[in-house]
Amino acid sequence: EVAVSTPSGTVYFGEEHPLVVIAGPCSVENEEMIVETARRVKAAGAKFIRGGAYKPRTSPYAFQGHGESALGLLAAARKATGLGIITEVMDTADLSKVAEVADIIQVGARNMQNFPLLKKVGAQDKPIFLKRGMSATIEEWLMAAEYILDAGNQNVILCERGIRSFDQRYTRNTLDLSVLPVLRSLTHLPIAIDPSHGTGKAEYVPSMAFAAIAADADSLMIEVHPNPAKALSDGPQSLTPDRFDRLMNEMAAIAKLRNRWPQPEPVLV
Template sequence: MIVILKNGTPAEEITRISEGLSEVWEVKVEKSIGKHKVILGIIGDTATIDTLQIQEFSPWIQQVMRVQKPFKRVSREFRYGEASEVIVNTPNERVYFGEHHPIVLVAGPCSVENEEMIVETAKCVKAAGAKFLRGGAYKPRTSPYAFQGHGESALGLLAAAREATGLGIITEVMDTADLAAVARVADVIQVGARNMQNFALLKKVGAQDKPVLLKRGMAATIDEWLMAAEYIMASGNPNVILCERGIRTFDSKYARNTLDLSVIPVLRSLTHLPIMIDPSHGTGKSEYVPPMAAAAIAAGTDALMIEVHPNPARALSDGPQSLTFERFDRLAHEMSIIGKVVGRWPQPALANVI
């Protein structure tokens, strides 16, 4: 259930209404301030609450609505149709993820291999326009004999790359035991496809305050994905970015996965959360990454995550889907053309510098 307050409602009245609703109906009240509305989200057993009683609680209440979706906080209704934004303070600037902001470019290798490689890659992707470096310290692999990442020592290498470039860091956490170490380095904590329904992990990342990038599971429905995001938000963390990375369908001969770009308009209608597309995992082949990245921009993505490696043929993981430095630089130029056409390509903005 959401309570929409009238424009100009005094701050003290917002507090009084919030506390009053919580006390009278024994519910949790969460405040959301949009561009044009102040919305109070009522969380708890609201089935027996009479909306007319709440309407009469204060003359500052404009409207009371029930949220019909099973995912309450994630629902677009929860913000009265307005999009949310996730703000990340990187060493160099404040970066905004959201449908009313420029597209955010995230790039880097699948795995952190050594310091020279990760710093060199960070400098390359930054020069091409990336705001964040991606790189796995902990890697979930299908085979127990495949490279699993260097673990905690690789987090130090990501920190060195950030120190050298000022890029933000996005890296995956696989286990609740590693969350504290990952959170000390990461600016955005990634929950991978294989852990999308690891509910214990979702609760833990929801209980800390770093933004969370939630990748869609390989066979997850959109409802299951959004309910996983609900776990994070229900635990207290409102800063969630949804990442489509391809789903498993019946044809894997020509592409690693099926990149579901239809989720962009679908999610726009269902949720207020920012959307990221990962065409690297979505296709599994480097030659398919550029056209799918371009298509994602045209479809309205808020961010892109692209794998880049100095020598893909020698990469310890996901080499076939990684772009070389030269190809990524060229792709950045190609994406800028489409991005400018749709009005979403970033321009230098001194106002964003911290």
């Protein structure tokens, strides 16, 4: 298991714990947007808000994120809601700034084999969310995790976010849910699934989220944006807050069957 301290208490990732839902926009665009999104996803049951300050984009002309200023906006969302923060680090030079704000530090798919970065995050005391590279084998992914573990940080969460295959006409990537039983047999590390990047289309996210829960995922990362049509990045795969509300109710039915849904907090009278 991996225990993560948040303003609202400790959240546990692992096979013996309830499903942990992480939600939020691809990029932090402005304070109103990130704080309002954080409030909505918390009300629906998410434990963490995601949001990119530094964005690795395929095109140099695409929105790259607001950088350090966006970290301050994430901190504002954390203060307003008590949610934990997960955000990506791309460069060792930015690591200390990211670590000041993030409760979980994400190493994205494009940096899965950035070995200097893996060694540096391995020296951190914050949990690391390691996404699988889009062309990485399971062995390569696990060895990337070993770099972090070997550097001293035992708190690593693995995240499957889709791999590149020969057919990209209908989905952005191919979400490899077979990693769930495979990784269970190979590692003790918690396993998260990202159906948003895994499909690239909002309409496919619910089905793949249901499948991930049925296959016993420990966590789900889902992109949510107040106005996906106007998102600065990844709008097509983002759910509206209203759709996310419904999705959480739908996911609860499946997760309860697997005994992986959080129990309601006791009401003190």
